[in-house]
Amino acid sequence: MMNGSIKVRYLLVAVLGLTLASCGTVYRTPEVVEGVAGGTNVRVMNLTAESVIQANRSAYAPRSLPDVFSRTAGSGSGLRGTGALPSPTLDVQTRPNALELRLPPPVDPGPYEIGIGDVVLLATPRAAGSVEQLSGLLAAQNSRQGYTVQDDGSINIPDVGRVRIAGLTIEDAEAALFQRLVENQIDPTFSLEISEFNSRRVSIGGAVSQPTVVPVTLTPLYLEEALAAAGGITVEDQDYASIRLYRDGTLYQIPLSQLYSRASLTKTRLLPGDAIFVDTEYELARAQEYFAQQITLVQARQAARASALQELQLEVSLRRDNLDEARDNYKARLDLGADDRDYVYLAGEVGTQSRFALPYERKASLADALYDAGGVASSTGDVSQVYVLRASSDPRELGAITAWHLDARNAANFALAPRFELRPDDIIFIAQQPVTKWSRAVSQILPQILSVGNAVSN
Structure with missing residues (x-):
């Protein structure tokens, strides 16, 4: 049998529990209530794909970073020149005229004929x-x-x-x-x-990676396939290179520049006995001498501008220090709360109740702020009661609040969170689970019950 002190404790627990359940005055929990109460008019809007578009229509321009964050230390002055240098003694070689396109006539060799060696x-x-x-x-x-x-x-x-x-x-x-x-x-x-297939072939040479002989098979052989079999084209100057095609004593020519600009040329059909040679008419030896002379002139300019480079580096270093100082000052003002900043506030059963600073030069979403604070508290939060509370910007509607309601019991509705744009002073609120309310009420009154029971038993 229970002794007297235990009976007293159980009696007190029962009495206080009934009192808590009947009057609800011991523990209060916030919740979103639609309607007019206490001078506040609350309208609840369920979040859907259509209502997200409606919510995002409200005018809002994210704050911009100060101009000091977009400037670079190198902007402004340039290098000082060294004056005119002597003209080159070697004239630029005149390149040949544009290469002529000479295509072989279209031909249909018919079905493959077996040959010696096949x-x-x-x-x-x-x-x-x-x-x-x-x-x-x-x-x-x-x-x-x-x-x-x-x-x-x-x-x-x-x-x-x-x-x-x-x-x-x-x-x-x-x-x-x-x-x-x-x-x-x-x-x-x-x-x-x-x-x-050994009897019918096409040879490929010249400026290719691997000169080779390509067999002609039952399927047509085209120029692009033959070049690929030779490892592709390797020339120093593609503008003045050409593909020479020898067929039955006649020389045909396809400029390489036109080959790449006209896809139909790569479909030139090759016949058994054709010889392909990738060639260039432009001699690069004199061009290399000219380029060497130009490099010498550049080196002369660089030597004369060495001191100017040093001065520029010093100037850039000073500018960079000034920019860094201005940026650090601005960050310090933000940390001390001296500059305005747009915030969103998180309350209720979130991972951490806090305020979320809206980013500069872009808009933030409900998902950004919610998961920056740790998301919905898994043990206490009610995923069916996620709200974004937004006051009306119209001064004639003072006290009007729209509660955008996200019911995440269907996890697919979380896809709306990254699309819902936040506005300054929005409040993200997550309600408690029903069992959480009871648990917290009991945790508040239980120490008092135990202390009263101890006093009665003594």
Whole structure:
């Protein structure tokens, strides 16, 4: 059984708890109440995508930093010159006239024709039967080894003999092979493909990274692909470089400057036997001498201006010190509260109740201020009761306040916070959770209950 002191304590707890719940006079907690009360007219507006646009329409221009923060120490005076220097003894070489564009005529070479040196691959079904007599065909399929077209234009197939296919398209070559297999009473089920293209090529040289020979395959070969295969173009002066194309004894020319400005030129189709040479008509040796002379003149100017540079460096250093001093003075005035600054105030269940200074030269959002103060207090804050309290700027509406309400129980609504622009003197308020109110009320009265109980028991 409980002794008398314990009974007294429980009785006091019950009595004071009922008193707290009935009258609500022991603990008060702030909240946002819509309507007119105490001379204040509060209108609650739920935050939505549309209402955010409405709230952001209110006029506001962020404060600008003083001009001292935009000036640099190097602005103002320049270097003193050294007067006129003698003219160069070497005249600039006159460059050649603009290079002429001479394109090869458009041509369609037709389907690829098998040539000497190409490697063809014959593939036959794996099923057993009379086709197994073609041991060479099976070997070609299984080991991926084909038949090289010999100098006489034919390939030699075991048990079939030599079949001439040079100069034929793949379809014509398949027809010729089909006829020979039928003549030798062999199942003519097979497929033919070219595994190596060695008979038709285009050579590339000159001012390229890697001169090479590019094979012409079943698909068209264009100029851009050939240049890429050679590692790209390397010239000292692209304005006067050109691509020379030799075809059937005729020289064609594409200036490099036009190649880059006209994308269609890169699609120039190349034919077997074409020779590409990247060349330049402009001799750079004399230009290098001229540039060397100009460098000498520049060095003379630099030597004469060395003292002027030193004076300028001293002047810049003094200016920088003056700017730093002015900026430090302004920061000190801010720290001491001597200069006006726009603030937003955070109250209620935020991480830290404080004031948030609106930035210079840009606008801040609800998210900026809220999370600068630590966000919503996770243990006590009610995420469904986040408000931005904004007083009316119209003097005729003194006491009118709009409470922009963010209900963040749906976490997706937090996406509105970075879009909601703050204004000077806004108040961000987060209400308590219901259980937080009770917990704080109990924490206030519990020590008094215990002290009274101790007194009664004694």
